[in-house]
Each structure stands twice: as C-alpha cells, then as structure tokens.
Amino acid sequence: MSYQALYRAWRPQKFDDLVGQELVTKTLKNALMTKQTSHAYLFTGPRGTGKTSAAKIFSKAINCHFQKDGEPCNECDTCTSITAGRQNDVIEIDAASNNGVEEIRDIRDKVKYAPTECDYKIYIIDEVHMLSTGAFNALLKTLEEPPENVVFILATTEPHKIPATIISRTQRFDFRRIQPDTILQRMQYIVSQKQLKCEPAALKLIAKAAEGGMRDALSILDQVISFGNDEVTLDNALMVTGSVQNDELLQYLEQVTQKDTAKALEILHQILNDGKDAARFIEDLISFCRDLLLYQQMPEKVENDELNVVNDDFRNFSQKIKPEEIYQMIDLLNEQQENMRFTSHASIYLEVLTVKLATRQTTISPKTPQAAGEKLDPKDTIKVENLTRQVKQLQQQVEQLLQNQSNGQSVTATNSSRPKTTSYNKTQVRKTTAPAKVDLQQVYGVLSDATRTSLNELREIWDDLLNMLTVAQRAVMHVSSPVAASPDGVIVTFQFDFLCQRAQTDQPLKDTLENGLDRLIGHVPRLIFMPQEQWPQIRQEYLNGQKAQKHLTAGEDGQRTEQETPGDPKQPAPKDPVVDTALKLFGNEVVDIKND
Template structure:
C-alpha cells in the first residue's frame, strides 16, 4: 500500500518538530552540544506525546556525522539509515511482546559487541513497564554499567510500575499532555502542506477529543479527511470523534436552567437518535459544566477549558448560572455516570438524570422565592406606614431626637447604676392612670416578645414589674441586679421592646430599668425631697406602700385585697 497514515508521514524528525515538550528537547539539545550524554534515559508520559520519536531523534543526533550538534542533520548516511531502519545498531524493542528473561539475556550478551556502522549502539525499549521482574533483574547490572558505546532509552506510559532500582539508574524525562492550542497549530501546518481544506473549529474539536495526544489527533484528522467530501467541517469532526456539538449542549443546558424537562428530554432523544453514546454524552455534559465553572472563576484562562468554545450562547448561560447551581448539576451528573457503568440500559439513568436536574433547579428556585416574597411584602408595608406617618406630621423618634443617647447604660465595677436624674424626672410627671395603662398591656407585651423570637429576653421580665409611669416613659423594677444589667445592655432587646410598646400604645414610650434595692432608696429620697405636698401625695397614690408590697410577696397578689 502506498498510502501512509498522517501520524507516520508527519512523525517528528528533529527536536523542533516535537510539539509541547520544550522542557525535554531543550535539555537534550544542551546535553548534545556539551557532549554530556548519559548511558540510560527514561521517557515517561501519556500516549502519543512524542516519547519514541524523541528517542529516535536522540539516537540520530548522537550518531550524526556532524556531531556534536543540537539537531540531527537528517542528510548524512547515519541519519538516513537510522530513519529508514537500515542501520542495525539502533535497536527498537517492544517490551510488551518481548518481556521474558531470555530476551533480556540476549540483549545482555550482545551489548558488549561494538557497533557496526555508527558510533553508538542505541537500545530503545518501548513499554518497558511490561517487563517481568526477572527481566528487570537481568537488565539491572547491564543498565547500570553498560559499555561506553551503548545507550539505553526506556519509554513507558506507566512509570509507577517500573522498579525504583531501574529508575534510579536513568535520567528521567516526563512528557506532558500537549495543549489543544499546540495540537491545532501542528494540524494547521499539516493541512496547509497537504492542501486539505479544514474548518478551524473542526480542528479544535479534534484537538480536544485527542486529550493531549498528537498521534490520536492526527489519526482523528486522517479519519475526518476520509469521511469528508471536499473539506472537513464541524459536523464531520463531531461525527468522527463521537462528540456532541456545543449547540446541543447549550440547548440542553438552557432547558435545565429554565426547568423545562420536556424540552430537555426532547433534545436528548434527538442526540441518541443520531447514534451518540450515552456514556460519552454524560461525560461531555460534565465537562461542559466543568468548563462553565472554570470560566466563571477565571474567564481569561481559555486554555484550561477542555470541552467548550466561548461562543455567545455559552457565555450568556454562564452569566446566568451561579457556582452553587453548577456544583449541584455536576454532582447529579457524576452520580449518574457512575451508575451507568454497571447497567445494560444507560439511557434510562441518563433520562432520569436530566429530569432530576430540572426538578432540582425548580425546587431550589421555588424555595428561595418562597422565603423572599413575604419579606419583600413586609418591607413594602412598613415603608407605606412610615410614609403615612410623615404625611400626618408625625416624626420618628430617631429624626426628632437625634441627640438621644444611643448606647445603653453600662455597668461599672460596683455593679449596675440606675440613672437617678432620669428616674426623678419620670417620678415628677408620674400618674396612676399611666401606670395602670402600662400594667394592663404588660402580659400582652410579653407574649409579643416571645412571638418575635425574643424568648430569652422576655424571660428577664418575668421577675420585673412596672412601678411608675408618666405619659412618655415608665420605670421597670427588676428583682435581681444582673437581670436589670442584661436587659439594659441589650440594644436589640430595647429596640424590640420600644417597637412593641409603639404597636400597643401608638406612641414611643421610653423604658428605664432599676434593681429592687436601688429603687427603694431612690424612691425614699424622692419623697423626702418633695416640698410640695401634692406631688408627694400623687406619688404615694401611684406607688404601692412598702407594707402592701411586702404582703403581696408573702401571700400572693390574688389573696391581698386593698381597701382605699
């Protein structure tokens, strides 16, 4: 057959043609120029990344008649003989089929003979990890101290299977996956040289399907050229690679985002009718959402995207999705992928996954909307009430009294100190009717505090009671000083209590707390300093006598009857 596959025709013949492995080729070129060639090399890395090609290029470079040079000339008889395989001093061994002890012993016996046509005898052992333990042991001593005219180059895709005793005797070079951009650049050069018309997006699809292997990419390109008629189109590349077009993925992702299970299942049915593999499709869909997540995190790192191309539909969907939703979608699809591996009907799990994605999104959005709507309605209602109050000429407390003390009364080292001046001002204006009005609403106020999730604060008022009240303020007496301090230091509690009193009385009423012991002393001092008898009588009428209060404490308020 005269026709050769593209990856054979375009196999690299110089280090400059080895794409994406500059860290390896530059090191080897410097070693060639400085004549620091090692006796053994280990080339490891994924398939199709240039390990065997680099080994043959190195074999030509060390045996080139123009050495020392960084690149083989590919013109001298040595380079041409190694390229076409006519020189027997460069031996390629497939360890997958020659992995026994006898084959390695044969190499060990022949390694001592000098080369016939070139300066160095080079052994290239491919898939060296397939050798048996006995074969490795037979190779060990020869690999460590070979004759000066022998170079070993070992190539493998699974270096972890090679004994450490072998690895330690070699210079190791790790070949990495070739980026999609580098693969596209190499394929552009090939199609230009061969005169084949090819869509650039088709090349990108092939490069991403190759998963970092140049040989895989050239094989797919060769197949796409044979499949196409005049030029390689996007559809040709999708058909050859078995991938799903991004347009379908965008449509399906939009259906999931809009919670339209019917459309999602319709798109899925259309794809499966075209012969797409369900397992391959779910992998493409996971990579699609993975790329969307990476795009949202780092929009400029386009090279990190494995599956998608940044078209307008993809970017629009990415802007509408949040990372939490993408985490959920990837988790559901990953679980479906695991279940599909152990079933004879993967289509069923794929359809269930699509429906689950739509319902998952729907439940999340409905839950969020259900929590948010009542809050928005309450905010609008409060804004309307404030607007009505302002139209009636009523100013809010924060607007009318901007200089009101904002910080609650703090305790000193001696304990809580009640504001004596403020309490005396309240006592001067106190009336019995105001006090009875506060007491009549006291139990209802406690119930509202409990309803507003202030149970712990409401418990502080169980041992407290109003003892004096004026039109705009009242005094509340606490049985224990610590309870008074905790209540007066809690700004949130004071705001909630003020709002509750406003709801009950329709006006702002200031509250002042005082411990029981301090109340008795302040009350007595106030009564003694009053020169006006009427003021003293009014306070006596508003407040309970100590004897009456003590009787209530001993016998209970329901058993004590007061006769005026």
Template sequence: MTHIALYRAWRPQTFQDMVGQQHIIQTLQNAIRENRVSHAYLFNGPRGTGKTTAAKVLAKAVNCERGPATEPCNECDACRGITAGHIMDVVEIDAASNRGIDEIRDIRDKVRYAPSEVRYKVYIIDEVHMLTAEAFNALLKTLEEPPGHVIFILATTEPHKLPATIISRCQRFDFRQVSLAEQSERLIQICREEGIDADEDAISYIARLSEGGMRDAISLLEQVSAFGNSRITLEAAVDVTGGMAAEQFYELAEAVRDRNVAAVLPLVESLTQAGKSADKCMENLIYYFRDLLVLKLAPQGAATERVVDAERFRSMAEAFTPERLFKMIDTLNRYQSDMKHASQPQTLFEVALMKLCTGDAHSAASSSSASAGEAPSAGAAPATGEMQRLRQQVEVLERKLEQLLQNGGAAAGGGQAGDGAQSRAAGNRQPGAGGRGSFGGTGGAGGVRLAAVKLDPYLGVAGSPASGQVRMKWSEVLQRVKEARITVHAWLVDGEPVSVTDDSVLVAFKNTMHRETTEKPAHREIIERVLQDVIGTPLRLATVMLKDWQAAVDRSGGGGGAEDPLELTADAIDTGEAAPQPKWVEEAVKLFGEDLVVVKED
C-alpha cells in the same frame, strides 16, 4: 493517502520538527554539542507527545556520519538506515509484548559487543513499565554500568510503576501535553500542504479532542478529512468523533436550568438514536458546565475555544449560580465513574441528568431531616435511599446510648464490681445467665465455650519459619475472610498470629469479645478453611488473650515456662456467672444483632 501514510509523512525526523517539547530538545542538543550524552534516559509523558520519536531522532543524531550533530542530516546511510529500521545496532523493543527476563538477558549478553555499523548501540525500550520485576532486576546492573558504546532510552506513560532504582540511574525528561495553539498551528500546516480545506473552528475542535497528543490530533484529522472528502467542517468533526453539537449542549443545559425532567428524556433518546455514546455525552457535558463555571468566575480570562455562540453561552452562564455548577459537576463526575462498570450506561446518563434537575430540592430536604435528627419516612426517602435512613438511625441510637450511659450506666454497672466485673472482662459468660444472655460471647445466646489452650508447645516455635510465613500471609488471610463473610473479618482483625505448630495457629486478641465471637463454630470453620487455602496445609485455630501470651513469653524467658506448663481456659480468670447486661446493651442488640455489638470495659 492512508492514515498510516499521513502520520508517517508528518512524523518528525529532526528535533526541529517536534512540537511542544522545546525544553527537552534544547537539553539534548546541548548534551550532544558538548559530548556529554548520558548512558541512560527516561522519557515519560502522555501518549502521542513524541517520546519514541525523540528517542529515534536522538539515535540518529549521535550516529549521524556527519556528527555527532545537534540535528541528524537524514541523508547519510546511518540516518536513512535508522529511519527505515535496518540498522541492527539501534534496537526498538516493545516491553508490552517482550516483558520477560529472557528478553532482558538477551540484551545484557549483547551489549558487551561493539556496534558493527554505527557509532553507538542504542536500545529504545517502549512502555518500559510493562516489564516484570525479574526483568527490571536483570536490567538494573547493565543500566548502571553499561559499556561506553551503549545508550539506553526508556519510554513510558506511567513512570510511577518503575522501580526507584531504575529511575535513579537515568536522566529523566518529562514530556508535556502539546498546547492547543501549537497543535492547531501544526494541523493547519498539514492541511495546507496536503490540500485539505478546513474550517478554523473544526481544527480547534480536533486539537481539543486529542487532549494534548499530536499523534491523536493527526489521526483525527485524517479521519475527518476522509469523511468530508477533503473538506473539514465543525459539523463533520462532531459527527465523526461522536461528540455533541453546541445546540444539543444548549438544549440539555436549558432543561437542567428549568428543572424540566420531561424534556431531558427525549433529548437523551435523540442523542442515542444519532449514535452518540452515553459516556462521551457525559464527558462533553462536564466540559460544557466547566466552561460555564469558568466564564462565571473568571469572565476576563476564560478559555473560549469551545464556545461557538459567545453571547448565548454567556446568557446561559448567568442562569446558574457557581454553587449549583459545582454541585452539578460533582454529580456528573460520580456518575461518570459508575458508568465505566455499568451494563446500561444510557440509563445512568438519564438518571444523572434527572438528578441535576431535582438535586437541589432533594439536598435541602435531606439537610433539613439530618438537622432535626430524625430518620426520614419511607414516602420521603432522600436520593441516598436506604443507606441514608440507616445512617440517621445510627445517629439517633448513638445519642440515646450516650444519654443512657450518662444517666443510668453507673447504676447498671454498680452491682458488677469485684468478681463480676472481672468475669465480664474475661468473657466468662455461662449458658443460661440471666436476661437475653451474652451476645457474641462464650455463653448465653451463642452457647460457645472456649477450649483449653496449652501455651508451652507454641512458645517453643514462636520464631520458627512456619510462624513467620503465616505472619507474612496474614493480610491475605484477612482479605479472604472478608470476602467470605465480612462480619467474621470484623472480629478476626483484632487478632494477630503469634505462633504456629504443625497443625494449629495461635492468634492473640486484645479484646475479649472479639476472641469469643471468633471461636464460634461457624466462624472458626470459615477461618480454618481460608487458612488451608492460603497456607496450603490444614491448620486448626487456637486463640489466646494477648496479655496472657505476653505474660507467658516473659515467664518462659525467665525459665519458668519449661517447668510450669501454662494452661489458659475460659474459666482461668473467673468462675462466676456473668451479670445481666444493662438495658442500653439489650437495646443495641435488638437493633443491630449480637454479631455487630461489642462491649468494651473502661
């Protein structure tokens, strides 16, 4: 018997045949008995738990010639026709391949006509979350007020992707994973009826591997029985499914327990030679350490269906502390996430196991170094590598900057009162100003001078559709700039578009330094290129301080904007030269570069 034949032979044909969904079955049967069947249902839950099967059984129950009945007879023409798929009034649609608005419009046009063969028209839309937004909108009105002879049943594994307006118009039923006991009982029944000789531990292993899906459990049972020639053993089940035997788990755990890196690599190589995939081995190893942790913390109530040799398993659990088990599971979980995108998953699996063998010692060394406030040397770098070293350098620098600010910040800024302070606040740093010059500003190292900006043309179009379009797409502009150069994004994110003319966009900034650095030619070129790509037309970048823009808007509202053209330049606030920067600012520039240092005036 083929897999398809076996699955069809054991696919439930009545509510009574279904496994693990008694709460849903009872609700549906009561609704049929009391003639209170809803016009729309939403069945959601994990794969293989009976959503589509329940929908077909419900369609047969309401259309049975001996009903409506709480259980279909499966003998009348209606029941047999729905089971075989011959009844035109019961339509099953796969939304994954029929997800457009045309298919939903076709349904909307046909629901008006009365059923021709049975009592109710039933539309079963499987994987409904795959429909497009337009298709959902087309379905919405029909779903809200369908004719009395129509029932919609929507099935999905991802209900969070459905619009709330669709969910609110349906009766929602949450299908749960089938328990191990219920799965094992059904698998044993299938083996008994099909004449398959199966070991109890093999049945438990198959049930656990299906992760609560009865359909997957039957598929695995068929696969393993074909491999073993109608004889199912635990060893055969492990081999066919690519799992790891209990002995291999024990050897790996023993190597981790003894911190024996030399033993880990040959074990991984032997698993690879045996055809075991690295991601499956990682998954099984997480389960193994999880069971050790459960046995450690809750020995009386620990689940033991994975345990083959209980005494040996218990002795292994005693060799680990709960803290170490927690850390090992966290480490394996992180590497498992990385493994999904890795080109060499076996290497990551090996690295993860070596990390388990040496992780505690490295963690202790890293904690000691962090508490001493010192950056580790190149010869004793922790497992986090260059990033950890840079992080600790930043912490040291922050402490030094704080001390310099407290001890010498006032003296450094004392000579910058009055016009000098205003000059720095406005960002008016002329080329050639003392010391290293300004960083990220309009003069000095950057050599950039802000161009004059006449605000009158922008005030008149601040509320135009073009301005609104740019505001709506600004988040996309920021994302594209970030992809092009993340440092430019760091400056631009401080600004917001306030007005758009035919050839330029005006961006208002809260911070002077961010505005000045954005105006650099190289940065401006990147931003204007992204603006053209996103908006579709060439736009020049113009900048203004947010407070000046708001003042201009207020004056324009009062009538002064039309008579007094407002012009803002880099020298509009102050024409003096920028004062030399304090010592601590120069140290920060030396360490991080001028693009990453921002000075904010209190």
C-alpha cells in the same frame, strides 16, 4: 508508494518538530552538544506525546557525524537508515510481547559486542512497565554499568509500575500532555501543506477531543479527511468524534435548570438519534460546565480562548445559573460517568442522569447565627447544652477505658444511665488478632537443605540489605532477622505478628528484597516470613519428625531401634540424625551433644 497515516507521515524527525515538549528537547539537545549524554534514559508520559519519536531522534543525533546544535542532519547514511528502521545498531523492543527473562538475558549477552556501523548501540524498550520481575532483575546490572558505546532508552505510560531500582539508574524525562492550542497549530500546518479545505471550527473540535495526544489528534484528522473526501468540516468532525455542539449542550442544560424533565429528555433522545457517543456527551457536558464556572470568575480568559465560542446565549445563561448548581451537576455527571464504564446500555444511564439533574434540590450554604445577626432559639440552646454534657461523659468513659486497659483490668459501667461497655484486657486483644499464616511445607523444604554457611552469608549482608529499603519498608523489617537458610530459601522471623502479616502481603517489599539479594549475594532465595514466637516450636517439630522418621525406617529394615548400651569408651558413639540435623543447621561451635 502506499498511503501512510498522518501520524506516521508527519512523525517528527528532529527535536524542533517535537511540539509541546520544549523542556525535554532543550535538555537533550544541550546534552548532545556538550557531549554529556547518559547511558540510560526513561521517557514517561501519556500516549501520543512523543516518547518514541524523541528516542529515535536522539538515536540519530548521537550517531550523526554532521550534527548541528544537537539536531541530526537527516541526510547522511546513518540518519536515513535509522529513519527507515533498517539500522542494526538501533534496536527497538516491545516489552509487551517480549517481557520474559530470556529476552532480557539475550540483550545482556549481546550488549557486550561493539556496534557495527554507528558510534553507539541504542536499545529502545517501549512499554517497559510490562516486563516481569525476573526480567527487571536481569536488566539491573546491565542498566547500571553498560559498555561505553551502549545507550538504553526506556519508554512507558505507567512509571509507577517500574521498580525504584530501575528508575534510580536512569535519567527520567516526563512528557506532558500537549495543550489544545499547540495541537491546533500543528494541524493547521499539516492541512496547509496538504492543501486541504478546512473549517477552523472543525480543527478546534479535534484538538479538544484529542485530550493532549498529538497522535490521537492526527488519527482523528485522518478519519475526518477520509470521511469528507479531503474536506475537513465541522459536521464531519462532530460525526467522527461523537461530540455534541455547544448549542445543543446549552439547550439541554437550560431545560435541566428549569426543571423541565420532559423537554430535557426530548433533547437527549434527539442527540442520541443523531449518532452521538454517550461517553463523549458526558465529557462535553463536564467541559461545558467547567467553561461556565471559568467564565463567571475570569470572563476574559474564556473570551480569548480560541478553542471556545462564547456567544450571547452563553453569556446570558452564565448569569442565570449559580455556581452551587454547577457544582451539583458536575458531581452527578462524574458519578454517572463512573457507572457507565461497565455497561452496554448507556442510553438508560443518560435518561436516569437527566431525571436526576432536573429533579435535584439546590443546596444553600448554611449561615451561622453570628454572621446573620440572629439569636439561638431557647430550645436549641437546651439541645446544645445536653449534647455538650453527653460528649463530656463519653470522653470520661474513653479515658477510664484506656486507663483500665493499661492496668489489665476490666471496665464496668459506673452509672446505670450510661451505656454498658464490654470488658476486655490485653490477653483478649491478642487472642482476637489472627496469627500470621506459615506454610510448613516451604519451611520444612528450607530446613531440609539448610546450612550454617548460607545463614552466616545472609546475616553478614542483612544490614546492607535493609539499608537498600525505603523508610516505610525499613519500619516493617527492622525487627526481623534470618534464622535459617539454604541455597534456595531463607526463613525470616519477626518480633511482632502484625509486622509479619504486613510483610507477607507487601509484594513491593518482597520485590525490593529480592532485587537487593540478587545484587549482594548473586542469587535470589525464596523468602519465608514467620512470627518469632512460632519459630522454636516449628523447629522442634521438624527435628522430632526427622528422628521419628529415622526410627521408623530402622524398624522397617529389621534393624534395632534401641540404643546400644555403652561399652568400650574408645568406641565412637552411634550417630543421631537429630544431632546431625542440628549441627547442619546451627554449626558445631555452640552445640553440646548429650545422650539420652
């Protein structure tokens, strides 16, 4: 059999093997033991924390007939087939490459069929946040009421990208970053099982470099084993991870705090020449500064932390440096780390960072005169009084300005010594606000197929649709109402222009409205937002355009464009296209037909 990566060979096969997620595993095991499993689960959390592994373990446990205390037996045909990935009733889907509507519709069509071998059919959708809006809409109804023998397990690293309508239909479990000491214990167990030579300091370094991901830790360990010919040493771990030893970090910070720029640059160049990663160097510096701060406040915690080596040099340096200096260095490190994200010349940024750290000015927290027992200088007292007087004058001007605005009057300067203020009123403010943009082509497309039936259908469910929104979304839509609708589109007007603009640019609001419309009326019409004050003019321009087009067509065909003089009262009056359009839009119960 070919070699398997460590994170695959040592993938957890039962809940007890899933380290660092005790809250999740205990809840799932209790649900399995009491037969209180849900129809849909959502597993969220950083990469490499066990989301997909937990989904596969749950798939085995819920279908295993020899389950004990919520754990699968891993010996029956069902468990072995799921572990090997050949069980047809456990379907794993990668939403990153299958994110369209057609793929979800295929699931919706097949979910009605009973499982072939297992008791439950399990759908594991990984990276579910990559699904499109249409795919989420297609999944909604099935996810809410699937057949009794179907369970959905959704996994994602970015839950904020999933619609709230999906999250509300699932039981959510948040997988946390795994603590370094937990990762260390797991790696020690694996190394002992493989009977490898290992230095404890190397495993500690790998556990810190993994940043809470067990899969990342095992991948790094795999690289170190390959690099060192089945030997795990500290030097090999430093080489693979690009990390810097604490002694080198300490020497660098000592030269920086002593303002010795040349020596600090020399140490930096030596670190880079050894092949250390620039981004990892800044990460290690931030972590080292953090350890210094913690050691100054809680030395016992850092001393007892087995992932850190506190020696005499570290203790002496922590007594020399002040917390304010550490704060400054962390700020500069964070700033330069952000700048290095999009550059290919990281060494230049590190050199600039070194100069900044060595030439920075240490800030001293100011003391108030009262705390220091000092008295204000007479000149300073005069300055304070002048500033206080100016602030009072500015407050009076602001109050007068607001009062004049409410009365519609212009503001004029009352004193030549005061700064001049520009006069304006409510009309001017309204004119400076940019009007909401309206796509007339889309509006005319809806009006050409608009019917009274479609409008009445929307008006009946409009209040229910608004109740499905969040509080913030309802605040935007509470002054809106549908005024025209066709099977494919709806025109919604707003009483205030700024709320209309807000709705036009709020994509999550549109997505929620479309999801609600799909549930309430069974289809998703196109939403067109416009200010209420523009609607009568646009509607009249459309009707006039329809009438002009009718007259132009009649003239081209050689027919009479004038109206016939009224003759026999029994003879029906000729049909007017404008009247027909109005009847189609608004119905005949409120329309009076008047001849010109």
